[in-house]
Amino acid sequence: GAKTAHAWALDWSFRNMIPEITERLLGELPVVGGVAILEDQRDRTEQIEGVPPEGFLDREAELLETAYELLPTLPFDDLDLVVFDRMGKEISGSGMDTNVTGRLLAFNEPSPEVPDIRRIYTRSLTAASHGNAAGVGQADFIHRDLLGDLEVEDTAINAVTSGSVENARIPTTVETDRAGILACLSTVGVRDRWDARVIRATDTMHLERMYASEALLEEARERDDLRVVAEPEPIAFENGELAAPSPTDADARPR
Template sequence: MLAQVDMRFGVAIVENAYDHTAAIEAVRGSELFSREPELLQISKRLFPRIPFKTLDVLVVERFGKDISGAGMDPNITGRSSVGPVENFNGPAIQRIVVCDLTEASHGNGVAVNVADFITRRFFNKLDLKATYANGLACCNPSACQIPVIMETEEAVEMAVKTCRFIDHAHPRIVRLRSTLNMDEFEISEALLEEAHAQSNIEILG
């Protein structure tokens, strides 16, 4: 397309971990292909991430299209509806629990197959017709698959129970409001020592 159009320049926008604009840059048309990978690396450095090497369970309160096209940001979870994220710079996570589907999703729960457990509240909000239409339109029927359904606390308990090779008495759990809201999150007691050792984390209580 660029060979057929006189592209004088483009405007690149880089967002930070708070979904705010971090940089705006005008790029000459002749430099678009060389500059874009460099800006992508800057963007990746600004991505939010869970600041631990391993988690037994990640609990995500809200999943939805208004949060990420995939419901949850694959750059946070390390999982996409088609498999693991390549070159993922985040923790190894054994189990993911999703608690609720946002109203703005209008019942579309496509890509929830990346979770291991969902709550009954989430399931009751699903519009299977909308979910299937989205997944099949993307030629990705696996994105329509439904995880194990349980009540909220049972889902978390079963997620811990099904983790392998962990200290089940002291599980490593992080609870996020969503993958778009990570300025504050809850952690289990097993992660406190590691959290205290990181200068960029403030323990609130």
């Protein structure tokens, strides 16, 4: 089952293992066909296609390229800090989508060259995760609220079953958003705060609208795929916590 597959991936990688398992199954079982389902970044069905067994590997590779085009991505490849308001199992199986963070911490898979995010600060864990914070290890710093909602046993079970213990390591924890942001920026060598390339997003699924630092605005204005909808404002804190609501209206709860 899942545990066996993940165990093989630790020594081999999913990229090599899945085609091998597919060929083995097709050779030993009477497979009639398969149904390929592609979803967009909001988990909405984008495409459904029937595929005959003899076309599984070739057609799946083609559909995978289409799926990559549907993935949510950050609009900038080079960032000093990304603040995610939340992570959760309903957002991604890894809490934060590794295709967005660019942080593949297991399974012998190389991390992509982009995006290059030097620090990730994650503020909370969704209620729907029921304490399972597998994937939290992608962050460099987390808010104490996230740590308080983390269930150690549930997270450990997920980590052991998946074989991805690196993704479940608990990052450095801070008491407030102000402390988290300052800690991130002070550990990436940003000398002038005006040069800091910072994004704040609701989560890795909802990336249509986000906050960006002034260092990114000129580039954003020059691009046809981005639109600046408000002028810069100072970051506001209330008792050390970010005062502005989450960037999107995706059921995120502002502090």
